[in-house]
Amino acid sequence: MVSSSPSSPxxxxxxxxxxxxxxxxxxxxxxxxxxxADLLAGATEIYYDHLVSDGVLARCPPGARLVNxxxxxxxxxxAQHDIERQLVNAARAGHRVVRLKGGDPMLFGRGAEEALxxxxxxxxxxxVPGVSSALAVPASAGIPxxxxxxxxSVAIVTGHSLAGAPAPIxxxxxxxxxxxxSNAAAIRDQLIAVGLAPSTPxxxxxxxxxxxxxxxxxxxxxxxEAIARHGFGPPAILVIGEVVRLRTxxxxxxxxxxxxxxxxxxxx
Ligand SMILES: C[S@@+](CC[C@H](N)C(=O)[O-])C[C@H]1O[C@@H](n2cnc3c(N)ncnc32)[C@H](O)[C@@H]1O
Numbered sequence: 122m123v124s125s126s127p128s129s130p131x132x133x134x135x136x137x138x139x140x141x142x143x144x145x146x147x148x149x150x151x152x153x154x155x156x157x158a159d160l161l162a163g164a165t166e167i168y169y170d171h172l173v174s175d176g177v178l179a180r181c182p183p184g185a186r187l188v189n190x191x192x193x194x195x196x197x198x199x200a201q202h203d204i205e206r207q208l209v210n211a212a213r214a215g216h217r218v219v220r221l222k223g224g225d226p227m228l229f230g231r232g233a234e235e236a237l238x239x240x241x242x243x244x245x246x247x248x249v250p251g252v253s254s255a256l257a258v259p260a261s262a263g264i265p266x267x268x269x270x271x272x273x274s275v276a277i278v279t280g281h282s283l284a285g286a287p288a289p290i291x292x293x294x295x296x297x298x299x300x301x302x303s304n305a306a307a308i309r310d311q312l313i314a315v316g317l318a319p320s321t322p323x324x325x326x327x328x329x330x331x332x333x334x335x336x337x338x339x340x341x342x343x344x345x346e347a348i349a350r351h352g353f354g355p356p357a358i359l360v361i362g363e364v365v366r367l368r369t370x371x372x373x374x375x376x377x378x379x380x381x382x383x384x385x386x387x388x389x
Pocket of ligand 1: 223224225226227228229230252253254258298300326328330331355356357358
């Protein structure tokens, strides 16, 4: 099918009766897109996920109704069909509806299911891409996913599939695993079973791009132990591949923190 758009999405605010599936980025509000900020400013109902940061939520207008429909691991959940029903009802009631999802709405975010439900209900929608954690979090920790000479391909996978029953593991120079921190041992074993060397460089980055970002380097073999030792938990991303070696030189946050520390030293 060939499609052409008669016009690019307008830069105007949201229209009533439309649902905007908006990417909120990885956490740092500075990584919200201009389109996302415009839509948030004009929304009357905002349905958000638990990974949407407080800094992003602070941009919601005071009069808007904010509804937390987040799913926390195995914790409290709003059923997916319930979220879809609420979006359809809000649009039919004439609201300007923003569905705010962490990172990019179409990457492991169930954005496709929500868009399909809106399409089936005849509700107009727009997809507003966001900065995905899969790319932004490694960059924020000084890991260039495709540094020339180190990697020319990247696979982005969910830890749920890697840790489950034998699933095809993509062959790529760099592997980025989302939702993998709780299943790191099974993921490590699977990757070694398909031929990755246990000594392959690896890193864990938790709360990437946020003030509380933490990261650690290790080897693929050491991943589960490093996670346990430092008490890492979701949200975190695992990166496996030779590019992780560059972090010792490209960890710009650490370099900046050291510079600030040095400036704060009292004069001799
Ligand atoms: C359900 S997926 C949603 C991904 C999202 N759609 C995206 O494009 O970033 C949630 C997972 O993304 C990763 N993630 C999201 N934000 C993160 C952050 N700030 N730091 C580290 N990992 C993050 C974690 O692996 C988390 O478990």
